[in-house]
Amino acid sequence: MSALLDRRLTPVRPDLAAAHLRGLVDAPRFVEGRAMQVTEASAPLRRAPATDAPLETEALYGENVTVYDDGEEGWAWVQLERDGYVGYLPLIDLGPPAKPTHRVAALRTHVYPGPSIKLPPMMALSLGARATITRQERDFAVTADGRYLWARHLADAGSHEPDFVAVAEMFLHAPYLWGGRTSEGIDCSGLVQAGMTAAGVAAPRDSDMLEATLGEPVPLEAPLMRGDLVFWKGHVGVMRDEGTLLHANGWPMAVVSEPFAEARARIAASGGGEVTSVKRLAGL
Incomplete structure (x- = not known):
């Protein structure tokens, strides 16, 4: 389509x-x-x-x-x-729209009504959220409407993380949620997209889109490496190393790290089919 x-x-x-x-x-x-x-x-x-x-x-x-x-x-x-x-x-x-100046680089950070971590938080922002910061007050970055964020949890909006897998690893043990994109709940493609977006890669949202647009094919029998994306029909995970897969999935209902061979066998046995492709992104 x-x-x-x-x-x-x-x-x-x-x-x-x-x-x-x-x-x-x-x-x-x-x-x-x-x-x-x-x-x-x-x-x-x-x-x-x-x-x-x-x-x-x-x-x-x-x-x-x-x-x-x-x-x-x-x-x-x-x-x-x-x-x-x-x-x-x-x-x-x-x-109303505004031009964000910063992004949340921590897995989760609180928003306060004033410059004190003892104040009741107004909300909690997940990794990848954006903020328009107008000034800094001690350890806090302050928005135009007077909201206070812990400055060391932020990064410049135009900056990029050097390792998208390391970003995805921050979500380890986060709950699984179909359609989710936050540390409160995330799905398989949301996990990959979160890591890649932080690394400056314009990644699409769903696993079929990721498979169709990102990287170059790698033979499944070839040695895998950190950063390789492994696809099944309707599912995607990322390799942490040659033999370990990181993925959000509905079996444990969480983001897990497990031996790739075990995950592959379980997915096939449960009706999820075989791996459809492995993709490798140059420079990531």
């Missing part, structure tokens, strides 16, 4: 489409989007405008989105700037 026809990445519905798709898709109405930003620690992007609709992914604090419609009561139909995913976010979780 081409990206243009993929409902996950194409802002088109039976009743409207994004203006830039005019002439490419059929729609009764085309609209220009407007920029907004996520103002909650994380916001659920759902397939339909309902709290019980499937969770597709999550948008993190400070991420920019394009809103194409907010006519559904309490919901905005959006496209995420980070990876192009399309779906419905709670409108209450969005606010």
